Amino acid sequence: MSERDTICALASGQPPAAICIIRLSGDRIWKLAGALLDCGLPEPRRATLTKFRDEDGTLIDEGLAVFMPGPHSYTGEDTLELYLHGGPAVITHAISTLTSEPGVRLAEPGEFTRRAFEAGKIDLTEAEGVADIIEAETNAQKAQALRQLTGGLTEQYDQWRADLTGILALVEVVVDFPDEEDAPEETTAPVIRKLTRLIHEIEEALGDRGIGEKIRDGFRIAIIGAPNAGKSTLLNRLAGRDAAIVTSRPGTTRDVIEVRRVMGGQIVWLSDTAGLRETEDEIEAEGVRRAERVAAEADLRLFMVDGSAPELGVLSSPFRQSTDMVVVNKADADLASGLPEYDHRISAKDGDGVPELEAALADFISRKAASVEAPVITRARHRARLVDGLSCLIAARDALEQGTGPELAAEDVRLAIRHLGAVVGSVGVEDVLGAVFSQFCIGK
Structure with a gap:
């Protein structure tokens, strides 16, 4: 060397x-x-x-x-x-x-x-865990990074790869030794059952709503609503500083302004957005488009309403969704008629009701983070590889069910093994050979 x-x-x-x-x-x-x-x-x-x-x-x-x-x-x-x-x-x-x-x-x-x-001391997920634990700001991030660093994710991916290697060994035997007396008596049906079980497990992992990535990168709360509803004032109140410009002129906020906080034991990005309304102003219209995009990607939307003079057009438009947390602002003023049902009534300017709102936000985030006990996906890289691997497994199962040949199924399983192996940085054909010769007496 x-x-x-x-x-x-x-x-x-x-x-x-x-x-x-x-x-x-x-x-x-x-x-x-x-x-x-x-x-x-x-x-x-x-x-x-x-x-x-x-x-x-x-x-x-x-x-x-x-x-x-x-x-x-x-x-x-x-x-x-x-x-x-x-x-x-x-x-x-x-x-x-x-x-x-x-x-x-x-x-x-x-x-x-x-x-x-x-040197083979750690795999890729453990290496990522090293970086994550150094950067961890919350106990949740630290716990997830420690689990990854100590091989928690590796164990799951290695188990999937081992299961797939066994399946591939069975399929390869059927392909290469169709007339061998020592070939296993397994038929296509049990292989399909094993593939279906793995598909279900990976689908469950992919259905985690991105909790692992969110614990690492942060959850997102978007503050949306009509112009002058008090969105920027609330952002400043929650941030504890003047992060956004506040004026009485509608359309002051033209771009998305983000503030990083720890809420409910998690990193949270709070986004102040442009007021939602129809406008001929090109710059403001772009701000509204960005607001809609941020709102669509948020884990929670705070729909702010001016309690003294609500914008009824916005309230009845597609901007508002049933899952929004509705916050009526300007509680220091007399409430107008025609207000929607709301979750919180606050005065962003004076701070009335804001502690209760903040507690509700923290509770929402902590419950969402706890909705998945031990995510096996903590980065977009993991998710992309799992998605590719899942599509290969589905293709392999379809090939076996439709009788188009074990050769195609074997190739799809082999590709799935490579995708899963890429997550931990380990891809080797010797695994398949070892499984074949350890399970079957071929060549005696």
């Missing part, structure tokens, strides 16, 4: 800090430790106090060094971690000293985790 660069990077937060961690991975660690650490190469997996010097012998810092020899390390290579004082001068001196050595360079973003994947 050819030698590749040893990489190094600051693995802790940006300075200044009490302690920093500088991580290295690669074949040159033995040489680096011997040249730069007073202790030489530390004993494996034992924190060793040592002085760290540059190539001229100048002291950089005194700290701890931990050596983890490959292949029993995160990256599968020899790794070294230096625990030093977290001041900018120490970090700059240390990094510049390390990268001045031949064959040592700064790591690219995610390169340590990529090397771990290439």
Whole structure:
């Protein structure tokens, strides 16, 4: 195997800090430790106090060094971690000293985790879990990332792939050995039953309403309604700052304004939108189109109504849906007649009723997030592969049911295995061969 660069990077937060961690991975660690650490190469997996010097012998810092020899390390290579004082001068001196050595360079973003994947230490879903847990802001995001990092998703995908490999083995035997006495007595019917069960399981996973992605990326609440209903004022109230411009002039909001909040233990994007009305103004009309698009994609729509002077045309138009949470604003004024049934009455300007509304929003989001116990899809990449795999399985089942030949079914199952394998980053034909020769006595 050819030698590749040893990489190094600051693995802790940006300075200044009490302690920093500088991580290295690669074949040159033995040489680096011997040249730069007073202790030489530390004993494996034992924190060793040592002085760290540059190539001229100048002291950089005194700290701890931990050596983890490959292949029993995160990256599968020899790794070294230096625990030093977290001041900018120490970090700059240390990094510049390390990268001045031949064959040592700064790591690219995610390169340590990529090397771990290439060494077979983790799969793609676990690698994504590493990124997600670093970025997690809520307990829900952390829990989902930990489940992914510890192989929770991998276990499900591997089970599906194992089931499909067994099915493919059965179909391949029928194709390749139709007259073999040792071929299994399985008929098409049990294979179809197994395919149908897998199709049902994957359809259930795809029917999770995107909860896994939403926990990771955030749920969306769109504030919609007629101009001057108080949408921007409510957004500012919920945001705790002046995120949107508020004036008495209708049509002030022309574009979608988003605010990020944590509500119900989840990340939530609150969107203020242009007032819904027919208009000849080209810019405002584009704002209305964007408002409709945002509303269509939202997990919850807050339909704001001016309680003192409701826009009846908007109330009776297709803009309003039965699932909207209707909020009557301007509760400090006398309510007009002809108002629709509403869920909340507030004064966005004074804050009356807003805490109760916010509590209702948090409850809605927390219940929606809990509606799927353990999502197996956390990214759009997973969903796209599952959709492709599902279509292949349906095609395979149709081929068997219609009697168009096991060859076509085998190819569709093989493609489905590849799609599922792509989720975790593992696709291999040897799995099929192993299943065939372990289950059947072909060739005896």
